Amino acid sequence: MTKGDPLLVLKNLKAYYASKKGLVRAVDDVSLEIREGECVGLLGESGSGKSSMALAIIGLFEKMARFSAGASNDPELLKTFDKGIRGTQERPGVQGSVVFRGKDLTKLPSDELVAIRGREISLIPQGLGHALNPQHSIGHQTAESVEVHDENIRLLELKRKVLEYLGLVQLADANLRFVLDPGSFSGGESQRILIAMALIGGPYLVIADEPTTALDVTVQAQIINVLKMVRDEFDVSLLLISHDAGVIAEMADRVAIMYAGKVVEYANAVKIFHEPQHPYTMGLMTSFPTIAMMQMRAGKKPRLRGIPGDPPDLCDIPSGCPFHPRCRYAVDICLEAVPEYREVEPDHFIRCHRWGEIEQE
Ligand SMILES: Nc1ncnc2c1ncn2[C@@H]1O[C@H](COP(=O)(O)OP(=O)(O)O)[C@@H](O)[C@H]1O
Ligand code: SF4
Ligand SMILES: [Mg+2]
Numbered sequence: 001m002t003k004g005d006p007l008l009v010l011k012n013l014k015a016y017y018a019s020k021k022g023l024v025r026a027v028d029d030v031s032l033e034i035r036e037g038e039c040v041g042l043l044g045e046s047g048s049g050k051s052s053m054a055l056a057i058i059g060l061f062e063k064m065a066r067f068s069a070g071a072s073n074d075p076e077l078l079k080t081f082d083k084g085i086r087g088t089q090e091r092p093g094v095q096g097s098v099v100f101r102g103k104d105l106t107k108l109p110s111d112e113l114v115a116i117r118g119r120e121i122s123l124i125p126q127g128l129g130h131a132l133n134p135q136h137s138i139g140h141q142t143a144e145s146v147e148v149h150d151e152n153i154r155l156l157e158l159k160r161k162v163l164e165y166l167g168l169v170q171l172a173d174a175n176l177r178f179v180l181d182p183g184s185f186s187g188g189e190s191q192r193i194l195i196a197m198a199l200i201g202g203p204y205l206v207i208a209d210e211p212t213t214a215l216d217v218t219v220q221a222q223i224i225n226v227l228k229m230v231r232d233e234f235d236v237s238l239l240l241i242s243h244d245a246g247v248i249a250e251m252a253d254r255v256a257i258m259y260a261g262k263v264v265e266y267a268n269a270v271k272i273f274h275e276p277q278h279p280y281t282m283g284l285m286t287s288f289p290t291i292a293m294m295q296m297r298a299g300k301k302p303r304l305r306g307i308p309g310d311p312p313d314l315c316d317i318p319s320g321c322p323f324h325p326r327c328r329y330a331v332d333i334c335l336e337a338v339p340e341y342r343e344v345e346p347d348h349f350i351r352c353h354r355w356g357e358i359e360q361e
Contacts, residue, residue: 007204007237008034008057008121013096015049015056018069018077021315023090026052028261028317030096031341031349034205039231039238041252041269043245043284045311049261050241051126054207056094057239058123059105059113065092101204118145122198126209126241128190132182138193139178142166145197165196169226188219195226199234206230207239212247224250246290249273254347257281260312260322263341266349274298277344278352279327283307321353329358 015027026049034040042050055061062081069077069092084091098105100121105113117123122145125131133141142162146153153161166174169192182190191211198206208227212220228251231238242248248255248269255272257265257280265278273291276282284307285291292302309326312318318325324334333353341351352358 007036009099011097016092018080018092038253041248041255042241044258048258119201121205122203124208165200169196209241245288264351
């Protein structure tokens with residue numbers, strides 16, 4: 001795989017849930033490209049739409065959205081999927097395109113999508129709790145990721161492959177413990193197993209959704225090391241999702257900043273962490289001590305100021321630029337018009353009316 005060619009191209013991607021309060025615009029007009037061999041970080045506060053974007057990419061958003069609408073016991077909500085919201089063009093589900101290796105995944109029949117999922121794109125889902133099936137041994141579950149795509153593989157070969165991958169992620173005593181079920185493994189070990197499962201099918205793209213959240217600090221560092229090994233030793237692209245800028249700063253080549261369902265800035269990691277230009281990114285970078293330390297080492301004088309206020313409810317997004325109620329640079333137009341997502345210099349995308357007018361602090 002040559003580094004640099006586009007692997008995944010999202011264009012005007014929207015992913016909306018139906019809820020009793022109205023449409024939840026979890027992913028709202030996102031355009032983004034991930035290239036072969038690169039690690040892209042997706043950073044945003046909790047509830048900004050990151051996991052929804054991951055689900056939309058792998059084609060599981062609609063299933064989850066319909067399930068949660070169905071689970072709410074409101075038949076009217078389910079109807080909105082087919083008929084849309086009365087009086088508007090809007091409807092829950094996914095719109096826009098997800099072009100992966102030249103194919104728009106949103107248009108593929110479900111059997112083709114199932115064949116791609118796991119083998120060409122794999123997701124390490126958020127939350128260890130539900131990711132592993134408590135009923136089956138971890139060896140069995142890791143093997144399943146191969147068997148789904150290769151029914152003819154011989155049993156001995158399968159076992160060899162499972163142990164090879166569990167060994168690669170450095171699961172202690174894998175050759176003895178692969179027969180045990182998930183309850184016998186710690187959080188960090190479970191995350192290693194999930195990483196092995198994501199890799200064993202030989203994917204082009206691995207999406208890791210909050211892979212270190214819920215782990216203690218030492219274990220977080222170990223998992224980051226495993227992911228760095230994946231980035232460096234495997235021929236894959238990585239989409240690393242986190243609400244923690246420190247985790248993203250450890251390994252991303254490029255970083256997309258998400259706010260209220262929108263990507264507001266996308267640029268190389270150095271620019272994002274050292275010269276952010278969107279007011280939200282600027283504020284976000286003053287919220288993490290690890291980033292302040294990194295900036296200090298680079299000779300800057302960082303301030304830990306944070307951002308006043310809270311992110312909006314995605315059922316009720318503010319008019320114009322959704323960040324305007326929290327933005328110290330907001331002017332009239334920010335309340336009226338949604339800023340366009342534009343490439344302001346090569347490989348630097350931003351959604352702000354005032355780009356170029358705001359001085360770095
Ligand atoms: N199944 C669902 N049904 C309705 N709303 C949902 C569902 N899952 C997530 N949401 C809402 O979508 C928004 C984005 O959530 P999510 O994608 O999980 O954000 P993040 O991963 O950035 O924390 C949140 O407002 C959340 O409450
Ligand atoms: S568009 Fe306006 S409100 Fe939004 S980030 Fe830019 S200056 Fe702030
Ligand atoms: Mg999430």
